[in-house]
Amino acid sequence: MQRRFRFLLAAIPFGALSVAVPFVNRVEPRILGLPFLLAWIAFWVIVTPIFMWWVGRIEGHW
Amino acid sequence: MNATIALGIIAVIVIGTVIFALVSVRWISMSPQDYIVGGRGFGTVFLWVLLAGEIYTSFTFLGAAGWTYTFGAPAFYIMAYGTCGYIFYYFLFPWIWRLGKEHNLLTLPDLIQTRYNSRLLTTLVSIIAVVALIPYVTLQLSALQIFLTVAGHGAIDPVVGAVAAFVLIIAFVFVTGLRGTAWASILKDTLVIGALIFVGIAIPLQFFGSPAALFDQVLRAHPERLVLGALSAPKGSLWYVSTVLLTGLGFFSGPQSIAAIFSAKDENVLRRNAMFLPIYQLVMLLIFFAGFSALLIVPGLKGPAADQSFLAVITRYYPPWVLGFVAGAGALCALVPSTALLLSTASVVSKNIGSDLFGIGREDEGRLRLTRLMVVVMGLLALGLWLAYRTTLVDLLLLTYNGISQFMPAYAFGCYWKRTTTAGVTAGIVVGIVLACTLAAQGIAPFGINAGFVGLVANVIVLVGVSLLLPARTPAPEPAPL
Numbered sequence: 001m002q003r004r005f006r007f008l009l010a011a012i013p014f015g016a017l018s019v020a021v022p023f024v025n026r027v028e029p030r031i032l033g034l035p036f037l038l039a040w041i042a043f044w045v046i047v048t049p050i051f052m053w054w055v056g057r058i059e060g061h062w
Numbered sequence: 063m064n065a066t067i068a069l070g071i072i073a074v075i076v077i078g079t080v081i082f083a084l085v086s087v088r089w090i091s092m093s094p095q096d097y098i099v100g101g102r103g104f105g106t107v108f109l110w111v112l113l114a115g116e117i118y119t120s121f122t123f124l125g126a127a128g129w130t131y132t133f134g135a136p137a138f139y140i141m142a143y144g145t146c147g148y149i150f151y152y153f154l155f156p157w158i159w160r161l162g163k164e165h166n167l168l169t170l171p172d173l174i175q176t177r178y179n180s181r182l183l184t185t186l187v188s189i190i191a192v193v194a195l196i197p198y199v200t201l202q203l204s205a206l207q208i209f210l211t212v213a214g215h216g217a218i219d220p221v222v223g224a225v226a227a228f229v230l231i232i233a234f235v236f237v238t239g240l241r242g243t244a245w246a247s248i249l250k251d252t253l254v255i256g257a258l259i260f261v262g263i264a265i266p267l268q269f270f271g272s273p274a275a276l277f278d279q280v281l282r283a284h285p286e287r288l289v290l291g292a293l294s295a296p297k298g299s300l301w302y303v304s305t306v307l308l309t310g311l312g313f314f315s316g317p318q319s320i321a322a323i324f325s326a327k328d329e330n331v332l333r334r335n336a337m338f339l340p341i342y343q344l345v346m347l348l349i350f351f352a353g354f355s356a357l358l359i360v361p362g363l364k365g366p367a368a369d370q371s372f373l374a375v376i377t378r379y380y381p382p383w384v385l386g387f388v389a390g391a392g393a394l395c396a397l398v399p400s401t402a403l404l405l406s407t408a409s410v411v412s413k414n415i416g417s418d419l420f421g422i423g424r425e426d427e428g429r430l431r432l433t434r435l436m437v438v439v440m441g442l443l444a445l446g447l448w449l450a451y452r453t454t455l456v457d458l459l460l461l462t463y464n465g466i467s468q469f470m471p472a473y474a475f476g477c478y479w480k481r482t483t484t485a486g487v488t489a490g491i492v493v494g495i496v497l498a499c500t501l502a503a504q505g506i507a508p509f510g511i512n513a514g515f516v517g518l519v520a521n522v523i524v525l526v527g528v529s530l531l532l533p534a535r536t537p538a539p540e541p542a543p544l
Contacts (some may be wrong), residue, residue, distance in 0.1 A: 007153075010149050010150075010152065010153070013145070013149060014146050014149045014150065014310075017142040017143075017145055017146050017306065018142065018146055018303055018306040018307055018310065019303055021142070021290070021299065021302055021303060021306075022290070022293065022299035022300070022302070022303065025289050025290050025299055026289060027281065027285075027288050027289055030274070030277070032273075032274070033272065033273050033274020033275075033277055033278075034273070034274075034277065035135075035277060035281075035288040035289070037135060037138065037288070037289055037290070038135075038138055038288070038347075038350065041138055041141050041142050042141070042344065042347060044142075044145070045141060045142070045145050045340050045341075045343050045344060046341070046344065048145050048148070048149065048340040049337050049338060049340060049341060051149075052148075052149065052152060052336060052337040052340075053337055055152065056333055056337060061330055061333055062330075
């Protein structure tokens with residue numbers, strides 16, 4: 001169960017940065033002046049370490 | 063006068079870095095083990111620096127800005143794919159590293175040989191790895207040539223610049239080695255961050271007032287550049303998804319990346335790097351700002367010339383010492399990664415083809431000599447490709463990924479699927495490479511999908527199909543210990 005869960009956790013940012021992108025392919029709403037598409041990618045890059053920290057936590061590395 | 067100042071600053075930065083690297087490694091004697099995998103003792107911080115040095119190359123610095131300039135949103139893939147790569151390889155690092163440690167491996171084909179025990183497959187992988195990396199070396203060479211010719215203010219012919227770049231790269235590799243590279247990276251990254259803050263923050267602020275105002279203006283002048291094109295358009299949404307998947311899944315599959323994985327001290331060093339390194343991708347935002355700024359300030363650069371984007375802004379509006387500083391940081395971006403690229407591919411040729419296949423240079427000294435010879439040969443091939451085929455920096459990197467991404471199934475299935483067979487992996491790689499190269503050479507992109515990704519999908523299907531149809535009589539030599 002936990003084994004599956006860590007893959008799912010990792011798949012969230014991975015999917016958000018790849019297959020989800022055609023669905024957020026727009027300029028509005030602008031976030032901090034950035035077009036939405038760019039802001040979306042930047043957001044998921046920033047939160048990826050949190051997901052990976054959690055994965056490492058489940059695997060017992062830290 | 064301007065050219066002398068700019069080129070002089072580049073020379074000072076490059077020579078200073080070499081001296082810094084030499085002083086740092088002076089007390090360590092160089093065995094091939096040190097030369098290729100840094101003695102297998104890199105801790106979290108040192109490996110971070112090495113990886114950042116290898117991954118953030120002049121491709122990031124010039125190529126991404128050039129693509130932002132020419133295409134706009136399709137360049138955003140560059141920020142996404144690295145992050146996807148770290149997420150994916152987090153789950154493969156420990157397996158690759160453990161095999162490397164247990165069997166004292168040095169190169170990518172060593173890893174393939176250990177897992178699949180087939181000379182045919184290992185030789186095939188060696189050849190593909192070396193050929194696929196030539197465009198990557200060409201990329202660094204081409205970028206270095208751009209820095210030199212732009213800093214020369216038209217006094218240097220591009221071909222002379224490219225030859226000078228070749229000489230500089232070879233000299234840098236011979237003098238520093240992989241451990242020297244890691245030290246040189248520290249200096250390089252400090253300078254590059256300074257240069258990035260200038261081109262990605264100072265320029266937009268000075269010309270537009272704020273990043274938001276910059277995007278307002280881009281939106282007014284080129285509204286279509288801030289989003290991807292239609293689903294199956296060239297460089298449209300499907301192109302984006304397939305390119306992120308191809309390059310993300312292949313992010314650590316090249317010989318230089320496998321050597322970097324082997325150089326880690328333990329598995330957690332790799333896990334921690336996979337967790338933290340995505341943060342580094344945020345610097346791409348600054349590059350996008352720089353590319354869009356250049357588009358508005360100096361419009362009209364076409365094709366490969368667009369790779370000069372923000373350098374053209376600096377040449378026109380800033381004093382020559384600013385150009386010298388930025389181009390010097392850029393030159394390190396080309397030189398430092400070239401070392402790891404050339405050493406890892408040269409060692410594949412000298413070890414996996416030269417000594418394993420033909421028995422040349424079995425002792426350390428002979429192999430070192432062969433490795434050095436191959437560094438020069440690879441450099442010459444890269445120079446030849448540059449002369450024959452002028453294209454943008456991003457296109458050169460995508461060419462490399464068409465090849466090296468095809469190794470990914472060999473690691474991923476080799477690690478997680480016990481029924482993977484040698485025949486399956488071999489057939490998969492052959493089909494993947496042939497398909498990717500044929501489609502790319504003909505310029506065919508079905509539904510806008512990246513040709514390399516089509517090859518990768520075919521590769522996986524063939525691997526699974528052949529492995530199921532022709533199960534191995536003996537179990538795999540190394541069952542996945544995860």
